[in-house]
Amino acid sequence: MSLGGLGRPSLIAASALTTAGVLLSLWGALGRRSGPTEAGRRALTAGAAFVGLAGVALVSALFAHDFSLEYVTSYSSRALARGYTLAALWGGMEGSLLFWTVLLTLFSMIALRRAPAGDTSLRAWTAVVLGGIASFFLLILLFPANPFTTLAEVPADGNGLNPLLQSPGMLIHPPLLYTGFVAFSIPFAFGMAALLTKRLDEGWLKQTRRWSLFAWSALSIGIVLGGAWAYTELGWGGYWAWDPVENASFMPWLTATAYLHSVVIQEKRRMFKVWNLVLILLTYFLAIFGTFLTRSGILSSIHTFTEGPIGKWFLPFLALMLVGGLALIGARLDTLKSKNRFDSLLSRESAFLANNVLFLAAAFAVLWGTIYPIIAEAVTGVRLSVGPPFFNAVFIPIGLALIGLTGLGPLIAWRRMNTKAFFRMIRIPLVAGAAATIAAALAGVGSAGALLAFALCAFTTVAIVAEFVRGSRVHRRRARVGWPSAVARTLMRDRRRYGGYVVHLGVVLIVLGFAGSAGKVERSEHLAQGETMQIGRYTLRYEEFVRGETPEKQISQINISAARNGEVVETLEPQRNLHKVQRQFQSEVAIATGPVEDLYVVVTAVDPDGSASIHAFVNPLTWWIWAGAAVMALGMSVLLSEAGPRTATVGAPARVHRPLVATR
């Protein structure tokens, strides 16, 4: 049954209740009164419930094929599989904004409920900020991007979902990205509330630490899944094109990663207070800016499946956020003075600072490349575009420096370290790096960048493993247990530290996969049945042409055998299909994947006589990107499994962290 009719009334009610909630919270905040604050929270909760109802209304309309709604007609059809009918919720602009708002109000309610009860003004200001953001999105849903617009004439069937979006990756990738973006609202709102209440100790950081980690984890996995989707669906043999939309998700990831590291400094040494507020402001700004960039249509991109008239609505909101946030930080600079200072250049603090500088530099470089065409056109009138060579040239050096730092940082002691001890720590990782370089060079790797990447990956991996070995030794001695349980204890007893190392290890594996792309081989040939082509070590033979038909599509499948040294090692079945409802051609890639290399084959054209254009790639080490992401996800779950801050401890002195192994 379609509940589509409930959608718009729900949004109107949600908008009214949210606005009331913001006003009540503001009253509570200004008057420091708990009555209006509590009433405000209730109003916001009721508003959130109506937003949820609107979400349910749209989903039910999609499943009930209620084609009286323009959105349902535009993004779904009767033939669409059930799973992808759900994906239609974020397949278009209006639906994805509604989905975003549902997540925002849901997260806001959870965070507000958990906020320390004793601290009325912090709670109230947080509610003002979160409710304000929700009001903005509701305004957009009511006016320029209404998902419940009805059609005068109800069609018999819908247009269906773009076949490109009909992929398992699309069921998870957009929701994860949105979850990541939206969850950053919570640390952002708490940070702003801390500024407004002048309660600028570590309280807001601790209360939102898990939110930040959760947001960052969702964003990280979301980005990798986006790459996996591009790799398996788009058929150009790569996973990252430095497309504006990809950059839009990558920029907040960069600043968020800087933030996650620099909060450690504030918690341990009470430094970087201003910096952390700037970083969370930037992260959230870039998250919204990304939405603006991709939804406004000012940049052309393969992702602009949906362009809408909502760009101009975002500009004042973005300006208010950036100017207001920075002004607020500026007004509180005196209270934000750091109590500590750098003791030595060779210290963990400096390593964290270097990490932050590099991440911010990377974010700036990516931002510059993304908006340079707009600036150039506005200033000189010249139309130009910035391509992957620019992004690779700026990002590879910064990325490599970061990978080296990932290994180096944890080896350096807090406050200061003498040079001798430092060299003793890096001796073994350095040897490993050198060995990896020599091995890779002997294996025929010629690219200097790739050799450096392999060296740094080996250096960092060994440095991380050494940390685990040192930690486990202590557990082995104390508890007299074997290595496996000692390693498990090391990990679980200090999850923040060792969970972080596991994430680092995942990143190293991903970089290994990136470095492999230096050895990428690509070839196109037009083959008749029985003909062969060479690519890398493989001989591909066009074996057979298979035609097929399903209710959704006409299938043209080319069976290809891949032989190495005269022996068939793989059979690949790439397809080129015609989706009937959308009348859309869609190539289905065939990939034989493995740790050494992927053999990747696409059919780009089929002639009536059965001859076909074959586009083949050999992608070395790409497999490690997905393996690394799995390792990262493991590390993230260890980090997230640590118990959150208890409400009662807020305001009490910071819990003293006593790791079994000295943090040096």
Place this chain on the structure above:
Amino acid sequence: MQPAPASADPKRRAKFLIGGGAILLSLIALVAWALGRPNSTSFFYTPTEVVALAAAPGGDEYRVNGKVIPDSVARDGLTTTFQISDGKTAMELTTDRPLPDVFWTAMANDSSEVEVVARGRYDGEIFLASEVLAKCPSKFKAKAA
């Protein structure tokens, strides 16, 4: 842990400024160097401009965008040839790179509305494209919009 506000000490402040300045300068240098590399940026031209520029010596690749002239598309094996136009000038374009599915979809559906962006060089007669991207504006937009 001696409490010492960063700004109180002029020596520290100078160090901070020099360090920060050096970092900023190296970042600007990196970005400027990267922008200057071949094919980092490419200019956008219309077919009219490309044909007018024909005499200029070849350097970096550039981009050209225009509408595909229906019925001009011919494919022979890997090579696809067609004409694009900006309404004033029609230009022949050829590529041996695979064209995106979107291109063929758009051609099969509404061949009068297909816009492409091609990257490549013009040899005086024909535009040799190393990459062709296609856009079909109306396909996935709501009918009522």
